[in-house]
Amino acid sequence: MARVRLSGLHKHYGALHAVRGIDLDIPEGEFTVIVGPSGCGKSTLLRTVAGLEEADEGAIEIDGEVVNDLAPRDRNIAMVFQNYALYPYMTVFENIAFGLRARKFPKPEINKRVQEAAELLDITEQLVRYPRQLSGGQRQRVAIGRAIVRDARLFLFDEPLSNLDAQLREEMRAEIKRLHQDLGKTMIYVTHDQVEAMTLADRIVLLRDGLIEQQGAPLDLFERPETRFVAGFLGSPTMNFVPATLEASDGGLAVRFAEGTTLPLPPTRAQAVRSRAGSAVTLGVRAEHMSRANDAGTREGLAPLNVTIDLVQPTGSRTYATFNLADTAVSAELQAHDVRGPGEKMALLVDMNRIVLLDPETDRVL
Amino acid sequence: MSVAVASGGGFGRWADRRFKYLLILPAVLILLLVGVFPFINILIVSFQDISLIFEDRSFHGLLNYKRLFTEARLWQAILHTVIFTLVALPLELVFGLLMALLFLEPIRGRQVFLALLIIPTVISPIVAGATWRLMFDNQFGPINQILGWAAGEPVPIIWIVQKGFVWPAILIAEIWQWTPFMFLLLLAALSNVDKSQVEAAQIDGASNLRIFFRIVLPAIKPVLAIVLLIRALDLFRLFDVVWALTQGGPGTRTETLSTYAYVQGFQQFETSYTSAIAFVVVVLLSIVVVLALRRVEIAR
Amino acid sequence: MKKTALFTALGSATALLLAASAPAGAQSAADRAVEAAKQFAGTTLNITWEAGLQANDPLNFSGPRWEELTGIKINVVEVPINELFTKTLAEHRASTGAFDLLNVVPAWIPDLAEAGALEPLDDFIDKHGYREELADIAPVYRDNQMAYRGTIYGLPDDGDVLIMYYRKDLFGDAAHQAAFKGQFGYDLAPPDTWAQFKDITQYFTENRPHDGFYGSAMIRSPGLIHYYFEERFRVEGGEFFDAETMKATINSDIGVGVVEGWIAEHEFMPPGAEAWGPIEVLNAWLAGDLAIMGWWPPPGRWSAGYGDFEILSFVPESKVAGKVGYALPPGGAPQLAAGFSLAVSSDSKNKEAAYLFAQWLNSREVSLERVQLPFALRDPFRTSHFESPEYQNLWPDAKDYLATLQAGAETGLLDLSIRNTFAYEESLTRAITAAFGGDDAKEALDRAAEEWDRITDRVGVEEQKRAYGDWIAKPNAYPN
Structure with a gap:
């Protein structure tokens, strides 16, 4: 469990100023959804928190510790990728166990944890399979399994459901929400889908052109938008x-x-x-x-x-x-x-x- | 096509079903012509006795093959070739891989560096060999010059003559020339590795070494296998650089299978004997290639 | 003795022929060739020529002029020297008739003649009255580089001989002379023995007139080094084979002594000289960095600065003009390394035209012009060349130069020429380079001798014995 604090965060890609000064405070255990149209900088923000991108300016604090200079592996976080990023040459078991093995967990502990995660996600039967033999939903579960099997203090989701069809997406959405309720971990979830944002979030952070347009509880934002952009972005059909x-x-x-x-x-x-x-x-x-x-x-x-x-x-x-x-x-x-x-x-x-x-x-x- | 089937009946249907074979027929014929015919010719000649002195086209049985086994110089050349391959190939691989990994990061002027790095592979091997001969020149070559600066006194190494230096000289030239080839193909392969898998592994806590061996290496393995196979076959035919630098000398110290075969075939005119060498080499290499390809298939 | 006999025989044959068949009017052989060739006007002759400088002769001089005179076009096929033999033989084996006139190294004539690749020339020579001018070719080339088993296959066309060049300014310097005599006890002069050669190179290395100057440099590169071995080995008394058993005897003490002598002499040569080829030696020489060196005839002309042609731009400017003395190498019997004869391909469809072109090229008048071409590398090979007043006045010392070449043409040693000579040469070369690379000279030559025996076995001991017998019967196979 972790508290995350971003202050004055900037990120450039060459001429593109993707993140233009973000201040954000995420309390322990909160499910924060960062939402916004494509190109608003939400993925960049998440990747910067993960350490996959370096911040050009500003500080990232996790539990009061500035982690800007820590490698991703040292930040004790977990991340689920949009394309699942499963390791194709490993079985599902090995995929989930990879992080534990990398962190030198004892073998019995690895087995136990992988089993638990697999049961939680209902993929026990798939453990011996390879990713290419799985359906989209199963792959997503494996990706989530890989994230939860370690006791990471912070979970990051980068548009994890956008590759799924509508029905599966709803199912997985519910599952992620339940997961958050069960684990109570701090989670940051990036999506462009306002329905996901509304349904999952404790708090929505709406990003526009690298800046926070408005943040708050979903219904707050829905009912009391401060700008036309927020009003138009949330809700379906559009206002x-x-x-x-x-x-x-x-x-x-x-x-x-x-x-x-x-x-x-x-x-x-x-x-x-x-x-x-x-x-x-x-x-x-x-x-x-x-x-x-x-x-x-x-x-x-x-x-x-x-x-x-x-x-x-x-x-x-x-x-x-x-x-x-x-x-x-x-x-x-x-x-x-x-x-x-x-x-x-x-x-x-x-x-x-x-x-x-x-x-x-x-x-x-x- | 379906019209032909409807109206033509028998032949049309036959042609329709066999159409794919008809399409590849010209290619197969050309392959047979340029590949199989010379091979058979080599086989025939290897059982005759054609040399500078004789042109005896009658059947001489295993005459030339027996000679293969008694010619110590041939086996020494094969040994040299194997050692060259075993030394050069891993070094080219490691250097190529390291360079490729370096180039995965965005670097300012990447295109320029890339173009410069590829030059060695683009120039003809015989030119490269000649260039290295100048590089290694004991008086005017930059190699001794630089070593001399480092040592603080003139370095009198005669690279292409002295024991202990001829092999390194050839290896350096060979590795210089072909590492960029490795580098290019591996760079292409590495660029295709799903970046998010690497990132996932980073977040999972894997060390860079672990990521390389568990994530990256399996992903580039098919390309790697092919590159290694191509280079191994090239190295097994190593000729130009050796010829340009030492012509296999001093004595036969750097003689490879190819320079030996060249001397026998084109300088000594031992046509039948050289054909026997060629035949054995082709058979051996074919076996290696088939086995290697099968392994690659299995790995997939 | 034998030489004189043959010469006399040739001479009298010539006299007879002249009496019998010389056409009315005192036409020269060149004119006769042109007249006879006119009937073939419009045809094209394909001729092989060593690629590079050599080929400038037929490309820029003789080819165009021949076409102007006869209407026969000359197509020059340039072939690198190390591919010339195989290419010639391969085309013959395939009966392509691709070549009409061939440039062949005389030592190849036995192999090529046995293979049937060469057309006998005696009939053409008689028909076109060329015997008399053949007799003018310097004896060593005429008697050794023309015929195989009594039949003429090639017209000797290049006076190749490995002579020594020395810095007569330094050798004539009183201070050097005194110092040298003080150190070695005899007069400083071009060496008569290889031991003296070493003394001289030692002296000039230790008493160098300027930095980077060395006593000597000699051609040591594979493909050429065997010529120097063959020369020194024979001069010092070595024989290649036991003429009875045909066992190789190159690994005798004499052979080992040659190689070890070289290795010792490298001390007084520029670093790395053990791998030097002709170009490196030439460059050092023309730069004025050597006291003495060995080469074919062309540096005599280039040293004098004669022939300042653009085409020769690869030859550095001479810093030694006027300072060059010419001498035969120690022992006085120089190797006639390589050389060229003109031969007619037996597969040619224009044999007579090809022969006529060869006769014209080779004739007294035309060849005198050709051996004076500064860029073409053909060297004087006729008595009339050596004695040509025109040539003798090309540069101040040209007379000495020609005299040395003429002397070489008397005593010159033939390249070994038996069956499968390449294989022997290649084996010998590897032994020498192995010794240069650090192997024991004796062991390296022992290995080469074993290889020689195996090559002999493959050729057939009797067959090879006969070929070797033919070869040593020639006057200049071994020093007299």
Whole structure:
């Protein structure tokens, strides 16, 4: 178990400034997911922590010890690679035992640990096989087995599930989460998949262009994004962003769209943005925060919106209905049978408590 | 093709099934022509008695093969060849490998270094030999010059004559010329080793030595085997450098199988005898190659 | 004695022929060759020539002129000297007819003639009236390098002989003369014996006029060293074989003495000289770093600075012009190392044209021009060359030079020429280089002698005995 602290971390690749000053504090036992689009520097950051890359500037501390000058093998960490990085000329047993042998563990201890890890990961029968004889999921398990068999103080995952198909990915995701619960180790997990980030993380660190855009608990980030980038990155489907103006109405505030439609802000939300009255804003609203108006009446904060559906995408339990608002395609997540088809006119309710308002200049949440 | 099958019936179907064989037929014929025909010719000539003096094409049985076994000079040449191979090959391998490992790291000016390093292998062996003859010149050669600076007094080694120096001279030239070949192929092989496996092993706590022997070496083993085989065969035919430096001398001290065969075949005109040597060498080397390739296959 | 007999025989034959068949008008052999060759105008003759400098003669001088005169094109096939024999024999065995005229080293004539590769030339010689001019070729070449078992196969075309060059300025220096006599008790002069040679080289090494100067350097490289062995061995009284049993006797005390003598002399030669070839020796000589050295005739011309041709750029500028004396080597019987004869290929489709070109090249007038070409390496081989006023005036000492060559052409020793001579030479060479490399000279020569016996066995003792008998019957096989 380890506490990890990064301060002022920089990494260049020639002209490319991949990591541009990261400060990050990861408490013991926390599952931290570093997420961001490709090229944001998340893998580089992880590799720098592992010692596979040298930091150009800044310090990496593990348990209070600066490890910048320690070789990877001396950092007592474990890492799972995107392509598994199994040793092709060794059996599964030898793969898992490799680290133990390298660290001169006694033979019986090695056998015991490998057996335990194999049981935990349900790959006992594969121990005598070679990696090329395994399925993708089994390979991933071996890679994880190789990481957990040593009592490393820190676990690093570099997009470990991205080579798996969707179903397997979900399975393994759950397994990794359980593993964390069982082992209670500090884990840093890098992914570009916001679903993985949301589901696995104790804390998400969202990286953009080599800098931390925002960090915090998953729901915190999901519900209280600070920037348009965070708001757009987390959640599926992506948040809808619609240009609008904020105007005063009936003593309160309302969001007004180009075609004249308005959505009143509940007083609780209005308070914070009163000073922006009359200026342009971007409305951010998630698909699941819109629903079809029905007879059940309305509760506070739900604002009606009349739309014409022009695209319908059923997924089974829910259906995504796309309509046009202020020249922007907006997608709403409706009950499966709430919509019949394109061209249907209907009234939607927008949950104004959950929307975000952004400054279109800075893309920061107001 | 399928049209031909539909309409042509018998022949079309036959041709269709045999098409792949028809495609490789020209290549096979050419191989037979350039490979098997000379081989058979050598075999025939080796049972005749053709030399500078006689041109007797009648069957002489094992005459020349018997001579093979009584000619001490031949066996000495074979011994020399084997020793050259056993010394040069590991050194070339080690140097080539070390250089290749060095070049895996990003180095400034890597391309330039690479181009410079490959020069020895690019130039013709006979030119390389001539160059080394100048290098080893006892009066004007840079080798003695440099040794002289190091020793603080003139170094009078006559490399291509003196006992104890002729072999090192040839080995140095040979290794200089062919290490880059090893280096290039091994660099290519090493570049293809999955880097993440090495990183995984580093994180697993393996020492660099362990990583090399357990991870890298198995990965480059097929290339390694082929490179070693190619170089071993080359070394077994070692000729140019020896010829340029010592012509097998002094006496027969550096005579290799190839220089011996050259002297016998092209200077003494012992055609039949040389054919017998050639035949035995071809058979022996073929066996070595087949065995070696089989081992590589098994290792895969 | 025998020599004189043969000469007389040739002479009288020539006289008879001249009387019988000389055409009207006092045409020279060269003119006759040109006239007769005109009927073959338009054909092309393929001729082998040693690659390198040698080939400049037919390429740049004689070939173009012959074509102008006769309309016969000359295609020169340049072959390195060490491949010339095998190439010639291989083409003959394959009956390719690739060559019409051949450059052959005279010692090869027995092997090539036995193999049927050479066309007998007597009929052509008679037909085109060449006997008289043949008689003008210096005796040692004419009597030894032309015929095999009574049949003429080659026209001797190159007066190769290994003479000594010495620095007459140093040898004539009064201080050196006095010092030398004081140390060794006799006058400083070109050596008569190899013991004197060693004294002289010792003296000049120890009393060097400048740094980097040594007493001597001699050609020691494989492929040539055997010539020097053959010469010194015979001069000191050695014989190659027991003529009765055909057992090799090169490992006699005399043979061992030759090799050990050399090793001792290396002390007074530049470091590494035991591996020196002609070029190294020549360079040191022309640079003025040697008191005495041995070579073929060309350095006589190059030392004098004669022939400042661009083509000779590999020859360093001479620093010894005017300081060179010429002498026969100790014993006075120089090796006629290599040399060339012109022979007609038996596979040629243009034998007569090929012969005519050879006669023209070899003729008195044309050959005199050729041996004066500074770049072509053909050396004087006719009495008329040695006595040519033109040649004698090419540089101040040219007269002495030609006199030395002429003397060599009287006493010169033939290269060993029996069956399979290469094998013997190669074995001998290995023994010598092994001794240079540190092996015991006696043991090395014992091994070589054993190898010689085995080579003899393979050839057939009787066959070889006959060939050796033919060879020693020649006047210059052993010193008289």
